[in-house]
Structure formats: structure tokens, C-alpha cells
Amino acid sequence: MKRSYRGVVLLSLVLFLNIVCTQQTVNAYYYEKYETVILFCGLNLLLFPVAFWIYKRERDVK
Amino acid sequence: MGQGHNVNGDSKANNKNGKIPFDEDNYTHNIHKDNERSLDRRSFMKLMAGAAGVFAVSTLPWGAIAAKELAGFGNKKYTAAKITDISEIKVGEAIEFAYPGKHDSALLIRLGENEFKAYQNACTHLKCPVFWSKEQGEMVCPCHHGVFDPKTGAPTAGPPRRPLPEIVLEREQGAIIATGVKRYEA
Numbered sequence: 001m002k003r004s005y006r007g008v009v010l011l012s013l014v015l016f017l018n019i020v021c022t023q024q025t026v027n028a029y030y031y032e033k034y035e036t037v038i039l040f041c042g043l044n045l046l047l048f049p050v051a052f053w054i055y056k057r058e059r060d061v062k
Numbered sequence: 063m064g065q066g067h068n069v070n071g072d073s074k075a076n077n078k079n080g081k082i083p084f085d086e087d088n089y090t091h092n093i094h095k096d097n098e099r100s101l102d103r104r105s106f107m108k109l110m111a112g113a114a115g116v117f118a119v120s121t122l123p124w125g126a127i128a129a130k131e132l133a134g135f136g137n138k139k140y141t142a143a144k145i146t147d148i149s150e151i152k153v154g155e156a157i158e159f160a161y162p163g164k165h166d167s168a169l170l171i172r173l174g175e176n177e178f179k180a181y182q183n184a185c186t187h188l189k190c191p192v193f194w195s196k197e198q199g200e201m202v203c204p205c206h207h208g209v210f211d212p213k214t215g216a217p218t219a220g221p222p223r224r225p226l227p228e229i230v231l232e233r234e235q236g237a238i239i240a241t242g243v244k245r246y247e248a
């Protein structure tokens with residue numbers, strides 16, 4: 001059975017970016033660079049719809 | 063009796079007896095539904111998408127506090143507070159106090175006759191209280207042996223990467239007054 005792993009790979013990528021953004025958010029917070037905090041927080045929030053979109057698109061690929 | 067019958071009746075099984083129980087090449091004989099394996103991948107992707115959601119929600123508080131901080135025009139206002147009388151602290155010694163809040167523990171170190179430094183002493187690694195080690199002439203964190211330079215607050219060893227926030231000091235009639243907390247530069 002040949003399966004497509006594209007969805008899993010793409011979602012792994014999204015989760016990796018999630019980790020990076022979370023880490024950067026917390027870092028920037030302690031350095032009191034609040035603009036940067038908001039930026040990475042926003043990125044992290046945006047990644048969720050992206051993940052959901054990938055999931056929906058790849059869900060039915062056999 | 064039944065055993066003997068089986069062996070005689072199925073010569074193929076007889077040949078393989080003692081090796082593998084039956085024909086299989088992919089160890090998936092226990093998967094019956096047609097797309098059970100692709101369903102597996104699907105629910106895994108669902109889990110990953112959910113994890114992305116958790117990440118998103120978990121950064122929300124940080125963003126909210128940052129937004130609040132920005133709305134408060136950046137520079138917080140500190141009220142001056144007396145830490146101690148100079149006569150009460152000898153050169154090379156340190157005392158603990160709390161600034162700016164009741165629960166923000168801090169450390170005042172007298173490095174020289176006229177040299178005072180104060181830092182918030184929650185370790186920048188995982189918030190253990192950093193103490194002043196007179197023998198080493200350094201600020202030391204007991205938890206994972208983080209070491210900070212008392213002149214600048216910068217971490218010199220161990221896991222911490224960020225300097226301790228420095229407290230701005232002033233002298234007034236033989237007393238040391240805390241007037242604010244320095245912001246990190248750029």
C-alpha cells in the first residue's frame with residue numbers, strides 16, 4: 001500500500017515552527033521587547049489555521 | 063488424532079510447520095478494515111493539528127501581557143524605596159530585600175567602599191533565588207549552578223543566558239534607595 005506522507009511532513013513542519021515561535025515569544029517577553037512578543041504570538045496563532053487547513057486538505061488523500 | 067489429521071490434510075502447512083504459522087509478508091494480518099491504516103495516519107494528523115492549536119493558545123497570555131505593557135506606554139513608574147542604611151552593610155557583604163513589589167526579591171551587594179550594586183535575584187534560568195557568594199565574589203544560583211557577574215549582572219557560567227535585571231540605586235543621607243529597575247537595552 002502506497003501512502004502519502006505529505007500531510008504528516010507538512011504538519012511536522014508547522015509544529016516545528018510552533019516550537020520556535022513559542023520559544024521566541026517567551027524570550028522576547030523576558031527581554032521586555034513587547035513588540036516582538038506580539039509578533040511571535042501572532043505567528044503562533046496564525047499557524048493553527050494553517051495546520052487545520054493542511055489537515056483538511058490531506059485528510060482524504062489515500 | 064485431530065492433530066495427525068491436520069498435518070496430513072494440508073501438506074503446505076506441514077512444510078512450513080515450525081517456521082512461520084501462515085502466509086504473510088507484512089505483519090498486517092490483524093488489520094481488517096480496508097482503510098484502517100490510512101485512518102491511523104488521519105487521526106495522527108488530527109492530533110498534530112490539535113497540538114498546533116495548543117501552542118497557539120499557550121502563547122496567548124504572553125501576548126496579552128505584552129499588549130498590556132505596551133498600552134501602559136512602556137516605561138513603568140517605580141516608587142523609590144529605602145533598602146538599608148549604609149552603616150548596616152559591610153564591604154563584600156550582601157543583603158536581601160524586595161523591590162519593586164513585595165514578592166520581587168532582590169539582592170544588594172556592597173562591592174567596594176562606595177560601590178553598590180543591586181539586582182533582582184530570581185535566576186534568569188528557572189527563577190531560583192540567586193545568592194551572593196562572598197568567597198567566590200560572584201552571584202551563584204544553587205539550582206543548576208548558574209553564575210552571575212556582580213558588576214554587570216551578566217551570566218558567566220551555567221544555564222542562564224539573560225542578565226539579572228539591575229536595580230537603579232541612589233544614596234541619600236547614609237541610606238541606599240532603590241528608584242527603579244533598569245530596562246534591557248536593545
Ligand code: FES
Pocket residue numbers: 185186187188189190203204205206207208220221222
Ligand atoms: S534556576 Fe538558576 S541555574 Fe537553573
